[in-house]
Amino acid sequence: MNIPLPKLKALLLYFCNNTDSKFLGKVKLMKLFYFLDFLHVKKYGSPITYDTYVHLEHGPIPSTIKNLVDDSCDDVDNSILSDTIYCENVDNIAMKRIIPKRQFTENDKKLFSKSEFEILEIVCRRFGAQNTKYIEDASHKEAPWLETEPLEIISYTMATRDSDCVVSKEEINLLNEIYSFSH
Numbered sequence: 737m738n739i740p741l742p743k744l745k746a747l748l749l750y751f752c753n754n755t756d757s758k759f760l761g762k763v764k765l766m767k768l769f770y771f772l773d774f775l776h777v778k779k780y781g782s783p784i785t786y787d788t789y790v791h792l793e794h795g796p797i798p799s800t801i802k803n804l805v806d807d808s809c810d811d812v813d814n815s816i817l818s819d820t821i822y823c824e825n826v827d828n829i830a831m832k833r834i835i836p837k838r839q840f841t842e843n844d845k846k847l848f849s850k851s852e853f854e855i856l857e858i859v860c861r862r863f864g865a866q867n868t869k870y871i872e873d874a875s876h877k878e879a880p881w882l883e884t885e886p887l888e889i890i891s892y893t894m895a896t897r898d899s900d901c902v903v904s905k906e907e908i909n910l911l912n913e914i915y916s917f918s919h
Contacts, residue, residue: 738786738915744801745820746844747772747785750856752821752836755864761831762805762823766797767871768859773798774880776855777892778901782911784852789890795875796890805834831868 739747751768752760773783787798808815809823809832823832845853863871875881879897880890892912893905
């Protein structure tokens with residue numbers, strides 16, 4: 737993952753403040769990140785977080801972000817996200833609801849490029865009011881999940897196998913090389 741921590745925190749806050757909180761558990765949050773990165777890849781050729789995605793039973797997950805959110809839920813006081821989110825147990829449901837510690841601000845918005853913020857808004861409009869099963873099912877219809885095996889790393893170039901991708905595998909590889917070289 738090559739996203740600056742303030743930008744990751746801003747993404748978490750945006751998701752928390754722009755989705756229906758009764759449906760925002762860890763599984764849905766991971767799918768929001770998946771759609772954020774892969775929609776940006778499909779339209780612009782590069783992800784936003786550059787996290788490593790893995791094929792799990794409930795769909796693709798960003799591995800580093802998942803670990804950070806898990807830490808936040810398990811050890812809230814010592815988590816690097818302790819100033820951003822906390823997890824709330826929900827009665828009679830196995831879900832841990834993700835709750836923001838503050839509102840998303842204009843200063844947070846400045847951390848994103850125009851294309852990144854556009855995709856962030858699209859993802860929240862599409863999935864914000866939907867439950868976890870809906871977004872999980874949507875991720876299971878995408879080539880990156882369909883064409884990989886459990887626990888396999890999902891390459892961003894897999895996005896080119898979906899019909900809504902407007903960039904080529906070569907363009908994605910080139911943009912990723914440029915990004916890797918500059919960082």
